[in-house]
Amino acid sequence: RQREDRVAGERVLVVDDEPQMRRALRSALTTYGYDVSVADGGVAALETIATWLPDAIVLDLIMPQVDGLSVLRDTRTWSSVPIIVLSARGAEADKVTALDQGADDYLTKPFGMPELLARLRAMLRRRTVGVADVLVAGNVTIDPQHYRVTRDGEEVHLTPTEFDLLRVLASEADRVLTHRQ
Secondary structure, three states, rough: OOOOOOOOOOEEEEEEEOOOHHHHHHHHHHHOOOOEEEEEOOHHHHHHHHOOOEEEEOOOOOOOOHHHHHHHHHHOOOOOEEEEEEEOOOHHHHHHHHHHHHOOOEOOOOHHHHHHHHHHHHHHHHHOOOOOOOOEOOEEEEEOOEEEEEEEEEOOOOOOHHHHHHHHHOOOOOOOOOOOO
């Protein structure tokens, strides 16, 4: 039976250093139709964000080496991907810090899966407001909403900079652009 709250393949990156939490979140999100990737820490998260280009991120704050706030700050220098912080830190100051650093939402562990799913759906709905239409240039299709490029129907993997450059050039195909533009 198809549920009303299912989604169609939105990419969600789960970042948490606890294997049990990664497994539980992957299982639940996959059940609801999300395409899920997991990262066990900040370094892996930053690499996955840049190469896989998720539609949303569920991010733990407390991780060894590169913590969640560092991932949040770094990601916000080049991406506006929606980010839900999912943390055991429940103090108001921790929430304020994460939200001020660029988190879109904050949920304290333990949490209910229905609430996480509702917050994720709400963020993804907001993200799609005002997003440009799909661009087509010859055999290349550029989907700014999902940060995806296909050529002859096959997905092309680009860095965020390459994607932005291609999007600008395709949207201004009839104009000469300077290096600065």
